[in-house]
Amino acid sequence: MLPKIRKDAGSLLRKYREERGISQVALAKKMNLHNSQHLWNIENEKNPLTIDRIELASEALGITPDIFLSKKVK
Template identity: 40%
Template sequence: MYVKHNSIALMRLERKKRGITEVEMSRRMGLNSAQHYWNIENGKNRLTLEYAALAAKALNVDPSFFICEIVKRKV
């Protein structure tokens, strides 16, 4: 599994669409500070699978909104 390339933009868009502040988002994700969330949303810290899952829960969206599974198939 991996985080979609546009996940940070999607996360910011959904957060703003729902009227959730960065402070509230960091609280919902269980982060230690709003600065930590700001760093993720602004590319200073990586959006890991764990943080993507927490963001999905905080925004009440399915984790697949941010995360893709790599599917291998025989050709």
């Protein structure tokens, strides 16, 4: 079963990026995005944050990827 990505993953990405003082341009490069506009679209929930991008973002920001995933509810 694939993990479910939180609906607010993009805004969480922006929060952690800003807390660390990393620019959109710098993070976009670390996430292998074509440009910072793509990152802006992710942060503003226009484009989804994919599992592959979560791994790259987590590594660049020094956080666990679990932050972007929904908790399983029983």
